[in-house]
Amino acid sequence: MIGQSITxxxxxxxxxxxxxxxxxxTFAVLRRRALVGDMLSHAALPGICIAFVIMENRNLIGLxxxxxxxxxxxxxxxxxxxxxxxxxxxxxxxxxxxxxxxxGVVLLSIVxxxxxxxxxxxxxxxxxxxxxxxxxxxxxxxxxALFSLVIVIALYKEFQLLSFDVDFAAAQGWPTLALDLxxxxxxxxxxxxxxxxxxxxxxxxxxxLPGAGARFWTNHLGRTLAVAAIAGGAAGAVGTFLASPxxxxxxxxQAAEFGASRRSIPPxxxxxxxxAAFFLSSVLFAPQAGVVARALAExxxxxxxxxxxxxxxxxxxSEPHLPDRPRITESQLIAHRAWNRPSLDxxxxxxxxxxxVKRDDHDVQLTPAGLAxxxxxxxxxxxxxxxxxxxxxxxxxxxxxxxxxVEHMLPAPLVDELEQRLAAAGKLPAMPSDLPxxxxxxxxxx
Amino acid sequence: MMLQLIAQFxxxxxxxxxxxxxxxxxxxxxxxxxxxxxxYLVLRRMSLMGDAIAHAVLPGIVLAFLFSGxxxxxxxFVGAAAVGLLTTFLxxxxxxxxxxxxxxxxxxxxTSLFALGVVLLKRYITGVHFDVACVYEGSLTGVALxxxxxxxxxxxxxxxxxxxxxxxxxxAILLLWKEFKLSAFDPGLSTTMGYSATALHYLLMALVAVTxxxxxxxxxxxxxxxxxxxxxxxxxxxxDRLSRMVLVACVFAIASAVGGYWLAHRWDVSxxxxxxxxxxGMYAVAVLFAPQYGIVSALVRNLQTSLRILREDLLSMLYRxxxxxxxxxxxxxxxxxxxxxxxxxxxxxxxxxxxxLTVAADGLHLTPDGRERAKRLVRGHRLWEAYLVKHLGLxxxxxxxxxxxxxxxxxxxLRDELQKAVDDAQQxxxxxxxxxxxx
Numbered sequence: 084m085i086g087q088s089i090t091x092x093x094x095x096x097x098x099x100x101x102x103x104x105x106x107x108x109t110f111a112v113l114r115r116r117a118l119v120g121d122m123l124s125h126a127a128l129p130g131i132c133i134a135f136v137i138m139e140n141r142n143l144i145g146l147x148x149x150x151x152x153x154x155x156x157x158x159x160x161x162x163x164x165x166x167x168x169x170x171x172x173x174x175x176x177x178x179x180x181x182x183x184x185x186x187g188v189v190l191l192s193i194v195x196x197x198x199x200x201x202x203x204x205x206x207x208x209x210x211x212x213x214x215x216x217x218x219x220x221x222x223x224x225x226x227x228a229l230f231s232l233v234i235v236i237a238l239y240k241e242f243q244l245l246s247f248d249v250d251f252a253a254a255q256g257w258p259t260l261a262l263d264l265x266x267x268x269x270x271x272x273x274x275x276x277x278x279x280x281x282x283x284x285x286x287x288x289x290x291x292l293p294g295a296g297a298r299f300w301t302n303h304l305g306r307t308l309a310v311a312a313i314a315g316g317a318a319g320a321v322g323t324f325l326a327s328p329x330x331x332x333x334x335x336x337q338a339a340e341f342g343a344s345r346r347s348i349p350p351x352x353x354x355x356x357x358x359a360a361f362f363l364s365s366v367l368f369a370p371q372a373g374v375v376a377r378a379l380a381e382x383x384x385x386x387x388x389x390x391x392x393x394x395x396x397x398x399x400x401s402e403p404h405l406p407d408r409p410r411i412t413e414s415q416l417i418a419h420r421a422w423n424r425p426s427l428d429x430x431x432x433x434x435x436x437x438x439x440v441k442r443d444d445h446d447v448q449l450t451p452a453g454l455a456x457x458x459x460x461x462x463x464x465x466x467x468x469x470x471x472x473x474x475x476x477x478x479x480x481x482x483x484x485x486x487x488x489v490e491h492m493l494p495a496p497l498v499d500e501l502e503q504r505l506a507a508a509g510k511l512p513a514m515p516s517d518l519p520x521x522x523x524x525x526x527x528x529x
Numbered sequence: 530m531m532l533q534l535i536a537q538f539x540x541x542x543x544x545x546x547x548x549x550x551x552x553x554x555x556x557x558x559x560x561x562x563x564x565x566x567x568x569y570l571v572l573r574r575m576s577l578m579g580d581a582i583a584h585a586v587l588p589g590i591v592l593a594f595l596f597s598g599x600x601x602x603x604x605x606f607v608g609a610a611a612v613g614l615l616t617t618f619l620x621x622x623x624x625x626x627x628x629x630x631x632x633x634x635x636x637x638x639x640t641s642l643f644a645l646g647v648v649l650l651k652r653y654i655t656g657v658h659f660d661v662a663c664v665y666e667g668s669l670t671g672v673a674l675x676x677x678x679x680x681x682x683x684x685x686x687x688x689x690x691x692x693x694x695x696x697x698x699x700x701a702i703l704l705l706w707k708e709f710k711l712s713a714f715d716p717g718l719s720t721t722m723g724y725s726a727t728a729l730h731y732l733l734m735a736l737v738a739v740t741x742x743x744x745x746x747x748x749x750x751x752x753x754x755x756x757x758x759x760x761x762x763x764x765x766x767x768x769d770r771l772s773r774m775v776l777v778a779c780v781f782a783i784a785s786a787v788g789g790y791w792l793a794h795r796w797d798v799s800x801x802x803x804x805x806x807x808x809x810g811m812y813a814v815a816v817l818f819a820p821q822y823g824i825v826s827a828l829v830r831n832l833q834t835s836l837r838i839l840r841e842d843l844l845s846m847l848y849r850x851x852x853x854x855x856x857x858x859x860x861x862x863x864x865x866x867x868x869x870x871x872x873x874x875x876x877x878x879x880x881x882x883x884x885x886l887t888v889a890a891d892g893l894h895l896t897p898d899g900r901e902r903a904k905r906l907v908r909g910h911r912l913w914e915a916y917l918v919k920h921l922g923l924x925x926x927x928x929x930x931x932x933x934x935x936x937x938x939x940x941x942x943l944r945d946e947l948q949k950a951v952d953d954a955q956q957x958x959x960x961x962x963x964x965x966x967x968x
Binding site for chain 1: 571574575576577579580584623626627628629630632633634635636637640641643644645647648651652751752754755757758759761762765766792793796797798799801802803804805806808809810812816822823824827
């Protein structure tokens with residue numbers, strides 16, 4: 084029971100950290116400053132060492148203040164370098180990161196020489212000590228979360244502007260430099276509080292992964308923040324849980340006391356891997372922006388375009404015999420538009436399964452539904468051609484290709500408007516059918 | 530010779546011990562290996578890719594260790610290079626197909642890989658000294674103590690790893706010098722000319738990964754990052770040619786090994802950390818005092834220009850006053866007329882010290898030398914006015930202000946050309962004489 088309540092406490096703490104870092108990190112990701120979190124967590128080391136030397140104990144708040152001081156110094160240094168030298172931002176971040184961390188390593192060796200026992204080892208700093216979390220740490224995390232929440236609510240629209248269009252913000256007269264510093268300062272606070280818990284590298288991950296993943300689920304900033312916070316919080320809780328003794332017992336893994344054995348996996352990396360899983364699944368499977376969804380959408384579009392090409396070809400071949408629906412041979416189709424036989428066969432089979440055509444042997448016939456659809460496609464094509472000829476002044480023998488590209492993308496209201504306008508201008512030829520005549524000859528034989 | 534020199538000076542004491550010399554040697558070679566490839570990272574604005582790869586190779590190392598069962602360097606190289614390329618590939622792919630911003634993609638990939646490495650490490654590797662903190666910090670001292678005898682010298686075993694990498698990097702850079710150069714400055718042009726910037730990029734990343742692994746044991750990943758980025762960035766502040774930049778970066782890399790070890794010995798601290806700090810310190814000095822791009826140098830240049838303009842304004846004002854036959858201006862009036870403030874006072878003091886004007890009871894007077902110089906300026910000013918009116922057709926009341934700004938930058942050849950362009954006019958458009966001035 085006691086073990087579980089400790090686990091619960093730690094889960095609460097890591098969830099809070101994940102949620103806060105996720106939300107604030109979203110701004111860093113949007114502002115293209117994702118790696119500033121990495122820099123901040125490295126730059127905290129010298130501050131922690133200095134604070135430790137001054138205070139001679141491991142009071143978390145004291146160490147955090149030290150870390151915050153050098154973190155802010157690092158942000159200042161990067162700002163100065165980017166503004167006044169020819170060094171680019173990426174190199175500036177790298178320089179500050181490595182120099183500060185080097186200074187931290189130097190200070191650390193001094194600290195370790197001068198003090199005995201009870202020292203802040205590099206190992207703990209690098210990987211954090213999730214298991215060592217105490218109730219006071221959870222309180223600090225709650226305070227940090229509230230602090231970040233207040234900042235985000237108070238400066239929501241400013242941060243929004245800054246994240247999406249800095250130049251516009253500057254042109255509107257917002258103090259972009261100050262706002263940037265507030266944003267990065269808040270990030271520094273969160274980083275510094277999280278460092279002792281998950282460690283340097285993994286803190287950077289907590290800042291980047293939820294925000295970068297959340298970006299895939301919505302285009303609305305508020306919702307992105309919410310998704311990032313929830314994902315970060317969930318990653319914290321789930322990662323901690325995976326590292327706790329309980330699942331180890333369930334799955335027959337090494338049953339160990341929490342964080343006691345050297346072989347037991349620390350929660351930090353598991354939290355990050357959980358967050359990474361969220362990120363990866365967002366990239367792949369998010370409903371609209373995800374890679375799979377976009378690939379599917381593109382595939383659907385390609386299928387539709389090919390189907391429409393087929394329908395229009397069938398319509399153009401059937402046109403002389405309307406309102407009869409003549410049988411058309413595959414050879415005619417191939418001569419009309421360059422298909423190769425296997426793919427034409429495939430397209431025809433797809434069209435048949437949708438009830439657009441009827442096939443026997445090598446003959447094809449539009450069904451009534453197919454004819455309607457084909458007429459619609461051809462109407463769009465010809466209206467656009469007429470529009471190009473009459474309004475854009477393009478020669479009639481040049482419009483087929485252009486219309487071919489665009490016809491699949493024209494929304495129905497636009498097509499209707501096009502028809503009305505062309506009719507009003509008297510440019511729609513009077514036709515027995517309701518389809519305008521093609522402004523050019525149909526190449527019946529290729 | 531070198532050793533005698535070292536023996537002579539007290540402050541060179543750290544370099545007397547053989548271990549110290551070995552540390553410097555290994556450190557310098559490692560730093561040079563990093564700086565060589567780092568130049569291209571910095572130029573391609575991919576510096577943080579070095580950071581990412583230096584961290585992300587951890588799972589590669591762990592996997593190579595698991596499969597080979599030893600710390601043999603060859604599988605480690607292969608594993609690291611593979612993961613290094615994977616990092617690059619994943620970052621690129623996430624950016625291209627996932628539409629994740631580059632920096633976020635990079636951060637997501639390397640932190641996840643690093644976490645994976647830690648999990649693998651903790652889960653599957655026991656009993657061997659495989660300390661992640663050590664990967665981070667390195668152990669130059671340990672490396673310097675692990676030696677083998679060669680021709681009467683105790684040679685650090687690490688040299689067998691680092692030296693080939695230095696040679697590899699050097700060979701790659703020299704062989705593909707123009708290709709790397711082109712793709713660093715203009716990847717698009719490089720690709721259109723048939724040298725695929727992407728292929729070169731992946732080659733560079735493989736070199737970075739191999740270099741990182743070779744350097745880990747000695748200096749740790751953080752110094753790898755420092756040496757990949759800091760010396761090249763320092764060199765970039767000092768040079769405008771790639772060849773010089775690479776050379777200077779190598780010099781700084783060696784200097785940070787030497788200086789860093791000196792600091793480390795002095796303070797008795799981690800040599801790798803001290804080398805990073807020393808390199809950072811050199812960068813800071815370059816940021817401030819680089820002749821062309823330093824902040825202080827630029828400030829001094831601006832100050833000098835401002836002073837010169839103020840001096841010239843004072844001189845030409847006094848000349849015009851003489852020309853109009855007015856009473857001599859008092860010092861305070863003159864200073865107020867050119868804008869006032871301490872800069873203007875300083876400019877006036879400089880003029881006096883250089884013998885261009887004298888301060889008498891009734892005010893300021895030009896010396897003959899000062900008058901000649903003033904003539905030169907006023908001549909440039911009025912020629913410019915005449916030119917603007919004649920060739921640009923500007924109205925009379927629009928020509929003084931531009932001429933006032935440009936007069937400080939008109940030299941003798943330009944004055945001669947202007948004189949020709951205005952057909953040796955004797956008067957400016959306002960009807961005032963264009964003073965003759967001959968050297």
